[in-house]
Amino acid sequence: MAGFGNPTQAVYSTVRELVENSLDACEDAQRLPRIRVDVESSLSDTLTVTVSDNGTGVPHSQIPESFGRVLYGSKYDRRQRRGTFGLGVTMAVLHGQITTDSPVLIHTRDDKSHGVAYKILVDIERNVPVIEEEQVRKRNYEGTTVSIRLRGDLKRAQERVLEYLRLSTVASPHAKIQIVIDDSLDLTVGGLVDTVPVPPIPSKPHPRAADVELLRKLIDRSENKKLRSFLIDSFQQVGDRSASRLLRFVGLHPKAEVRTLNREELSLLGQALRSFDGFGRPDIRSLSPIGADDFLKSIESTFNTSLLRFANRGSCEWEGNAFMLEGVVAYGDEFPSAEIPTIYRFANRVPLLYDASECVLTKTLKRVNWSRYGARGSTPAALFIHFCSTKVPYKAAGKQSIAHLPQIEEEALALYRKLGRALNVFVKKKERSSRETKRIREFSKMFGLMARYGAALAGFEKAPPTSHMVRLLFEGGFDVQ
Amino acid sequence: MSNRNVVEVLTDLGRDVVNTLRDGEFPTFNLPDRGTKNIVYDSKADQFVLGNSRITRDSSNTKHIRSFAQLIWVAYFAKQLIEANRTSSLRDLYYSSEAFGVDFCDQAESDRIVLDLECLTGVPRESFGVFPEEHSSIFGAVTMRYTVRGYEGKEVDLTTSPDGLPVGRALMTAEPVSTDAEILLAVESGGMFSRLIETRAWERYNAVLVQLGGQAPRSTRALMKRLRDELDLPVLIFTDGDPWGMHIAQVVISGSANSAHIMGLTIPDAKWIGVTPSDIVEHTLPSEPLTNADLKRLEELSRDIRYTGGEWQNHIDEFRLLKRKTEQQAFSRHGADYVVETYLARKLE
Numbered sequence: 001m002a003g004f005g006n007p008t009q010a011v012y013s014t015v016r017e018l019v020e021n022s023l024d025a026c027e028d029a030q031r032l033p034r035i036r037v038d039v040e041s042s043l044s045d046t047l048t049v050t051v052s053d054n055g056t057g058v059p060h061s062q063i064p065e066s067f068g069r070v071l072y073g074s075k076y077d078r079r080q081r082r083g084t085f086g087l088g089v090t091m092a093v094l095h096g097q098i099t100t101d102s103p104v105l106i107h108t109r110d111d112k113s114h115g116v117a118y119k120i121l122v123d124i125e126r127n128v129p130v131i132e133e134e135q136v137r138k139r140n141y142e143g144t145t146v147s148i149r150l151r152g153d154l155k156r157a158q159e160r161v162l163e164y165l166r167l168s169t170v171a172s173p174h175a176k177i178q179i180v181i182d183d184s185l186d187l188t189v190g191g192l193v194d195t196v197p198v199p200p201i202p203s204k205p206h207p208r209a210a211d212v213e214l215l216r217k218l219i220d221r222s223e224n225k226k227l228r229s230f231l232i233d234s235f236q237q238v239g240d241r242s243a244s245r246l247l248r249f250v251g252l253h254p255k256a257e258v259r260t261l262n263r264e265e266l267s268l269l270g271q272a273l274r275s276f277d278g279f280g281r282p283d284i285r286s287l288s289p290i291g292a293d294d295f296l297k298s299i300e301s302t303f304n305t306s307l308l309r310f311a312n313r314g315s316c317e318w319e320g321n322a323f324m325l326e327g328v329v330a331y332g333d334e335f336p337s338a339e340i341p342t343i344y345r346f347a348n349r350v351p352l353l354y355d356a357s358e359c360v361l362t363k364t365l366k367r368v369n370w371s372r373y374g375a376r377g378s379t380p381a382a383l384f385i386h387f388c389s390t391k392v393p394y395k396a397a398g399k400q401s402i403a404h405l406p407q408i409e410e411e412a413l414a415l416y417r418k419l420g421r422a423l424n425v426f427v428k429k430k431e432r433s434s435r436e437t438k439r440i441r442e443f444s445k446m447f448g449l450m451a452r453y454g455a456a457l458a459g460f461e462k463a464p465p466t467s468h469m470v471r472l473l474f475e476g477g478f479d480v481q
Numbered sequence: 482m483s484n485r486n487v488v489e490v491l492t493d494l495g496r497d498v499v500n501t502l503r504d505g506e507f508p509t510f511n512l513p514d515r516g517t518k519n520i521v522y523d524s525k526a527d528q529f530v531l532g533n534s535r536i537t538r539d540s541s542n543t544k545h546i547r548s549f550a551q552l553i554w555v556a557y558f559a560k561q562l563i564e565a566n567r568t569s570s571l572r573d574l575y576y577s578s579e580a581f582g583v584d585f586c587d588q589a590e591s592d593r594i595v596l597d598l599e600c601l602t603g604v605p606r607e608s609f610g611v612f613p614e615e616h617s618s619i620f621g622a623v624t625m626r627y628t629v630r631g632y633e634g635k636e637v638d639l640t641t642s643p644d645g646l647p648v649g650r651a652l653m654t655a656e657p658v659s660t661d662a663e664i665l666l667a668v669e670s671g672g673m674f675s676r677l678i679e680t681r682a683w684e685r686y687n688a689v690l691v692q693l694g695g696q697a698p699r700s701t702r703a704l705m706k707r708l709r710d711e712l713d714l715p716v717l718i719f720t721d722g723d724p725w726g727m728h729i730a731q732v733v734i735s736g737s738a739n740s741a742h743i744m745g746l747t748i749p750d751a752k753w754i755g756v757t758p759s760d761i762v763e764h765t766l767p768s769e770p771l772t773n774a775d776l777k778r779l780e781e782l783s784r785d786i787r788y789t790g791g792e793w794q795n796h797i798d799e800f801r802l803l804k805r806k807t808e809q810q811a812f813s814r815h816g817a818d819y820v821v822e823t824y825l826a827r828k829l830e
């Protein structure tokens with residue numbers, strides 16, 4: 001199972017899926033996320049992960065399907081989100097069930113109830129949820145608590161889990177996450193800013209994303225419209241003129257009723273929508289970049305740095321999905337010294353910790369000649385790169401690396417160069433000032449020797465003081481020892 | 482200058498620095514410029530001396546402070562030497578610096594600072610008890626009387642050792658008593674020096690032999706000057722036949738830029754006997770082509786004030802024309818005795 005391949009990764013992935021859903025639920029509720037992660041290890045290799053949030057809660061009717069059915073809930077809701085609800089979390093439920101034969105426990109309260117608790121299993125053969133227990137139980141505030149019992153290696157996963165949570169609050173600095181592991185650890189990270197990010201607006205699909213399947217779905221959901229109105233209503237960046245031009249080009253009548261179109265015509269329409277170059281770029285409001293202020297602040301609070309510079313790129317699209325890249329270059333002794341900066345990858349505010357070498361962001365990093373940007377073997381530099389998109393093209397189901405698409409590579413390259421230039425300016429300045437400090441220290445030493453041997457030569461007991469004169473000479477705030 | 486006076490000069494130097502610092506000022510020094518452009522001929526002293534150009538060392542200048550501190554330390558070290566009645570070689574001084582937290586990049590740097598101190602105080606380093614490594618020897622029918630402590634009044638015959646005697650502090654300060662010799666012959670290489678002793682050429686030509694060992698150390702030049710003045714021995718110089726050998730002779734005759742601030746080292750009537758470019762032809766000596774470095778050196782020498790005389794310019798022109806050079810040892814081509822029997826016979830008799 002992707003992401004649950006070994007006992008270490010299983011712990012990490014379970015925490016990750018639950019925390020992502022919690023953060024998304026809080027975003028929907030427009031609240032500052034207050035999340036608690038409890039890990040209790042009852043037996044040496046069996047543990048319970050419980051994640052509790054103050055999000056929207058799950059509507060009761062959707063609970064069984066959301067947690068007990070694989071591939072449920074692919075909504076056509078085009079906006080940046082962390083998780084794909086119903087896929088990731090069900091994998092975690094399934095893994096827990098397979099390894100410990102235990103159901104998932106859900107205790108949730110939405111705006112229409114006082115709380116309800118479920119125990120759910122998955123009928124693996126038929127891919128349907130089995131409700132083991134369902135009861136009304138009061139929850140003090142809106143939100144959801146999910147408990148999964150699984151077999152995993154907590155000892156080895158612990159560092160990864162903490163790293164994941166810490167970096168999650170770098171990408172979501174408004175979130176505060178408390179983690180409690182047995183009796184051994186109680187740590188709170190995040191809560192670095194007090195404002196909830198502007199929520200991304202769900203957008204209609206971009207025409208470049210149109211294929212037969214999508215067209216079918218859109219037609220099913222729409223009333224029996226005329227073809228041109230259907231296009232304008234169903235897609236973004238399509239207006240009267242562009243729709244008319246496109247239909248003339250394909251040879252379909254603008255007044256044709258959409259439900260009457262046959263498979264061939266739909267295929268033709270899809271092809272035209274994807275290749276027509278008269279549409280604007282996708283709507284950027286469906287994205288939620290971290291932004292300069294929050295990104296800089298979160299890294300500054302989390303790491304010990306002496307340089308932080310932010311840069312971003314404009315919005316782009318891959319197959320009709322809006323995406324953009326933003327990043328911060330940091331310099332500080334906490335980062336390893338290397339010829340290539342250390343990279344911290346984020347996709348839709350989720351830190352990516354595994355499979356770095358497979359990721360387009362890492363591969364592109366190696367295409368940049370970092371020595372031109374002042375990076376040497378001794379440079380402790382790091383890059384924090386956030387890829388955000390209405391849909392992240394993950395390379396594999398483990399959701400740890402971004403696929404190698406030429407548009408993304410191009411954008412990443414341009415962003416790296418922008419950040420590289422900032423690094424270069426900083427490194428050069430630092431070298432200059434360390435030369436200056438060295439020069440003053442050397443001067444101070446020599447000046448002291450002159451006074452000392454001058455006094456010895458004259459036969460005086462004591463050398464006259466000199467530090468005030470050195471300070472006088474180098475007025476400008478340098479420290480002289 | 483007496484030791485007491487030297488100590489006073491050095492103590493004053495330290496007092497100046499400290500007093501300036503106590504006034505909240507940055508000490509400065511004013512030194513004569515030792516660049517080759519600042520060498521002029523002083524007819525009264527009959528030697529080249531430093532001209533009027535001076536340089537200022539300012540301790541508030543980050544580029545000067547290092548050599549400034551080094552200079553004060555060298556002065557302090559020199560004072561210690563005198564008071565303890567000890568001597569030190571230039572190399573010893575270089576290594577001693579580390580124990581005092583003063584560092585020099587290399588010995589060339591510490592040597593340069595010693596020269597600075599000489600220029601600043603007008604006192605030669607020998608008066609501070611600082612000497613170069615001995616690499617020069619003397620042999621011949623001369624009796625000297627030591628003045629160095631512990632040997633006062635003791636006489637030494639310079640033919641005592643068949644290897645010659647090293648020219649150190651003791652010989653440099655010794656007084657010439659008497660001689661049977663008629664000339665002083667300085668040779669560049671140790672090989673030629675030994676040859677002239679072994680073949681008893683020194684007897685045949687009544688010569689005191691001095692081995693210069695490349696550029697002659699100051700102590701050797703001072704000793705030669707003394708023998709010239711007090712025993713009335715004319716000085717002849719025999720070097721390799723190349724621009725560098727010629728310049729070894731020139732420094733003995735008219736001094737070096739580095740020592741132009743020291744009086745009484747030059748022997749203006751000393752004579753370079755060869756190997757000259759025309760000797761190479763005349764004696765059909767094995768030779769090598771001049772290298773680019775050799776030609777560059779000739780170019781520099783041709784513009785050097787010390788080479789103004791017609792004879793010197795002739796030698797330079799001949800080198801340039803011949804484009805070849807040779808060594809003293811090249812005479813061996815004609816047999817081991819040729820240099821004594823034929824070459825020197827022609828030059829000296």
